[in-house]
Amino acid sequence: MSQQGGAYFEQGSGDLVVPAGATLDISAGLLVDAASGNVAVAADELAIPVTAAHVSKTTGADAEALTLADGRAGQVLTLALVVDGGGTGTLTPATKTGFATIVFADAGDIATLKYIDDTVGWVLLGTAGVAAPPVITI
Secondary structure, three states, rough: OOOOOOOOEOOOOOOEEEEOOOOOOOOOOOOOOOOOOOOOOOOOOOOOOOOEEEEEEEEEEEEEEEEOOOOOOOOEEEEEEEEOOOOEEEEEEOOEEEEEEEEEOOOOEEEEEEOOOOOOOEEEEEOOOOOOOOEOOO
16 A cells, blocks of 8 residues: 555554655554453452453452553553452552542452553543442542
8 A cells, every 4th residue: 555645554464654754743642552452360360461451350269459550651451350259359550540449349340441641640431330330449
């Protein structure tokens, strides 16, 4: 595929092509190196990975202090408690704004977060749950 003047995605490969002499303005945040796919996190594994867009978490019988490292600007992450082993999972991101923790207590609890930057960190986009949504502390 050829394109005059600007950047384009190459059909088939999905590569972003920026021809010589062209400019690419990403200040609006339209292009994001987004994580994709799902990763399962077993009971008693406390670090929530930032390498996938969706994390399926199983909790163990005891309370779990879940951690979330800083992500990439624009990254969206959904964490879902898929198997309730009896204990709660309390998520505390390294850098966050607008909340302190999210407590996952029942299978079906879901929270979606977006990473803004290294100052603001993770912000909460929304929660849902079958019995009730996860508890948010401020």
